[in-house]
Amino acid sequence: MNTENVKSSTRPLPYSKPEPSVHFFLTRAGGGHYAALAALRAVIMEQQRPWRIDVTESMELFEPLDTYKKLFGISGGELYNRMLQKGWTWAYHMLLPLNRKAIQYRYEAGLEIATEHWRRIQPDVVVSLIPFFNRNLWDSLQRARPGTPVITVATDLADYPPHYWIEPKTQNYLVCGSERLVEQARAMGIAEDHIFRTSGMVIHPKFHEPVPGDRGAQRRELGLEPERPTGIVSFGGHGSKVMVDIVRNLARFGDELQLILIRGHNEKLADTLRGTCPRLRKCVIGFTDRMPCYMRLADFFIGKPGPSSISEALAMRLPVIVERNISTMPQERYNTDWIRERQVGLVIDSFKNIAGAVETLLRSGELARYRANTMKHQNRAVFEVPDIIQAVLERTKYSSEATNKPRVGKNPYGGIRKNPMSSTSMKQGSLVLALQASIPFTNRVVP
Numbered sequence: 001m002n003t004e005n006v007k008s009s010t011r012p013l014p015y016s017k018p019e020p021s022v023h024f025f026l027t028r029a030g031g032g033h034y035a036a037l038a039a040l041r042a043v044i045m046e047q048q049r050p051w052r053i054d055v056t057e058s059m060e061l062f063e064p065l066d067t068y069k070k071l072f073g074i075s076g077g078e079l080y081n082r083m084l085q086k087g088w089t090w091a092y093h094m095l096l097p098l099n100r101k102a103i104q105y106r107y108e109a110g111l112e113i114a115t116e117h118w119r120r121i122q123p124d125v126v127v128s129l130i131p132f133f134n135r136n137l138w139d140s141l142q143r144a145r146p147g148t149p150v151i152t153v154a155t156d157l158a159d160y161p162p163h164y165w166i167e168p169k170t171q172n173y174l175v176c177g178s179e180r181l182v183e184q185a186r187a188m189g190i191a192e193d194h195i196f197r198t199s200g201m202v203i204h205p206k207f208h209e210p211v212p213g214d215r216g217a218q219r220r221e222l223g224l225e226p227e228r229p230t231g232i233v234s235f236g237g238h239g240s241k242v243m244v245d246i247v248r249n250l251a252r253f254g255d256e257l258q259l260i261l262i263r264g265h266n267e268k269l270a271d272t273l274r275g276t277c278p279r280l281r282k283c284v285i286g287f288t289d290r291m292p293c294y295m296r297l298a299d300f301f302i303g304k305p306g307p308s309s310i311s312e313a314l315a316m317r318l319p320v321i322v323e324r325n326i327s328t329m330p331q332e333r334y335n336t337d338w339i340r341e342r343q344v345g346l347v348i349d350s351f352k353n354i355a356g357a358v359e360t361l362l363r364s365g366e367l368a369r370y371r372a373n374t375m376k377h378q379n380r381a382v383f384e385v386p387d388i389i390q391a392v393l394e395r396t397k398y399s400s401e402a403t404n405k406p407r408v409g410k411n412p413y414g415g416i417r418k419n420p421m422s423s424t425s426m427k428q429g430s431l432v433l434a435l436q437a438s439i440p441f442t443n444r445v446v447p
Contacts, residue, residue, distance in 0.1 A: 020393055022051045023123035025137060026130050027058045029077035030084065031237035032155050032308045033129045039204040039382045040127075046205070049386060054123065058133055061117060065106045085238040085266060089304075090327040100163055103132055114140030118148075125393055128152045128172075131164045131331075138170035149173060149396045153202065153385060157307050158334035159184045166190065173392055177201040177307070177381055180334060196388045200379030201307045204292075207315040208380075211296040219297050222283040224258050229362055232260040232298035232318070234309060237287055239266035242351055244276055246302060249354045251277035257358065258282060260294050292316060300361055300370075301345075302354065305335040314377045319370035320345030321357045343373045 024040075026033040041053060059077045063069065068076040076099070083091050103110070110133075118126075118141050126141060126148065128134055134152050141148050150172040154165045157178040165181075166174060168188040175196045176182045185195050216226030224230065231250075233243055243261060250257060258281040263269045265287045273284045285294060291312060295301070301313035305322040313320050324336040324347050336347045346357045361367055 019050055019052045020124040021054055021122070022389060022393075023054045023056065023121065023126045025056050025058060025126055025128045025133070027077055029059065029080040032306065035204065035308055036129050036153065036155050036202045039202050040385055042205055043382050044386055047386065049390070051389075054121065056117065056121075058130060062110055062113060062133075064113070065102075065110055067102050067106075081238055084236060085240065087240045087242045087327075089329050092329045093326075096160075096330065099132060103136070103163070107136065110136050111140050111143070115143045118144035123148060125389065125396070126150050127389060129155060131156070131160075134165065134172055135163060135167040135170060138167065138172055147396065149392050151175060151389060151392055154181055155201065155307060156331050156335075157181065157201070157338055158331070160331040161188070164331070173388075175385060175388060178338065180338075196384075198381040198384045198388075200377065200381045201311040202381045202385060203308060203311045203315060203379065205382050207292050207312055208382075209292070211293055215297060218293075222260070222297070224260075224281060224283055224297070225255075228258045228281070229256065230258050230260065230298045231300050231302055231358065232262065232295055233302045234262035234291075235264070235304055236306065236309070237264045239264040239269045240304070241269065241272075243269065244272055246351050246354050247273060247276045247280060247282065249352060250358060251280050252355060253358070254279055255281070257362075260285065260298055262288065262291070262294065299367060300358075302351075305332045305339070305347075307332070307335055310335060310339065311379060314344055314374045315379060317371055317374045319361060319367065319374060321348065321354065321361065322346075323348055323351050325349050342377065344370060344377065 022044075024037055026037055028034065037055070044051060044053065059066070059075050063075070066075050068074065068079050072079065074082075076095075080092075080095070083089065083095075114136055122145060123141075126137060128137055128150060131154075134150070138150050141150060150170070151174075152165060152167075152172045153175040154177060156165065158180045159165045161184075166185055166188050168190060171191075171194065173194045173196065174181075174185050174190055175198060176185060177198050177200050179197070182195055182197050186192070219226050219230070233246055235243060239262070243263065247259065247261070250259065261273050261282055261284045263273060263284055263286060267286075270284050270286065273282070288294070295313065295316040295318060298316075298318055301309070301318040301320045303309045303313075303320070303322060305324065305328065310320055310322070320339060322336060322339065322345065324333065328336070339345045339347055346361060348354065348357050361370065
């Protein structure tokens with residue numbers, strides 16, 4: 001089923017059942033999953049959808065099974081975030097197969113924890129914003145409340161099988177932000193009426209709103225020249241030390257270029273950036289919810305090839321410069337192909353070559369050409385996904401046929417059953433369900 005059949009609206013259709021529970025399943029590993037939740041919640045609240053929004057944090061739910069925490073004293077998600085902060089993305093090539101093996105090894109124990117959780121929560125629909133756990137999510141939910149739908153909203157442009165976003169042996173609905181992901185879903189046998197094609201990735205609605213004020217004056221307020229070519233550099237909520245190398249490699253431009261550097265929560269990085277190459281005019285910004293404002297002041301974007309970063313830049317009509325090499329995370333490699341195909345930016349093999357890329361972009365006519373290509377990408381996914389959720393709720397009648405009769409399926413990993421959880425551990429796993437404090441909810445949040 002495509003979004004052509006689910007037209008975007010500002011008013012929800014009438015419901016026969018009051019306040020259905022829409023339950024989001026996500027993780028703190030990386031920033032994109034919570035960013036997608038914040039974006040969807042903003043639209044849901046603006047449209048006054050009659051839904052109760054609940055959230056389960058997967059890292060907390062499955063904390064008793066976290067191998068990384070037992071070995072290193074920090075959760076797998078924290079390890080992932082530190083890896084991003086230090087620029088060790090090459091290490092993810094090793095972590096990814098380990099993640100799959102760990103989930104496979106503890107499948108039965110995880111299934112018990114999740115089943116107990118869903119029996120207590122009784123959601124009408126579960127919306128997954130994360131990979132890896134979508135088979136467990138389906139199996140546990142069908143044991144606890146058969147008939148309850150699962151909607152997987154992929155926050156990547158492509159799948160990285162096996163057992164990443166697409167789980168062929170479930171009946172999960174799949175929301176695809178690219179034609180590549182649709183093709184992968186079809187190739188894996190996902191039913192056509194379980195595939196929803198959106199116009200892009202979910203980004204916050206504020207990226208679609210006009211930014212008021214005079215651009216030159218706002219640049220001056222940041223200590224920047226009003227007419228000088230400006231790049232914005234961002235590597236997510238935790239920044240990256242590679243930003244220092246980028247500044248050094250662009251120092252040769254002198255007074256012909258200036259930079260807005262988004263260092264995120266990384267205070268140490270801020271001091272280093274301010275002290276690097278003082279001749280190059282720059283403004284260092286911490287973690288911010290005003291990215292559209294800063295992007296509006298830039299002419300192009302430099303960063304990692306993450307789907308959210310690329311989508312936000314294109315929404316603000318900024319051509320992108322990204323890196324692709326052995327360190328590029330495997331699930332993001334397709335994004336660089338996507339950029340090249342649509343000619344919305346440049347892909348380089350190392351940020352050591354960033355000066356040449358910027359020089360190419362600023363060449364006469366090139367920036368305007370790439371900017372014109374960004375305007376062809378009209379992304380309204382954040383408004384389309386709530387309509388998809390509504391359509392699934394209507395299609396399944398809010399799981400009105402769901403019962404508490406358990407449905408016992410086979411272990412998809414070949415019957416492996418290791419270290420089943422005790423009832424005490426199951427209770428611990430089912431109690432830690434609070435939403436990350438940085439995203440306030442006025443709706444009820446599962447305690």
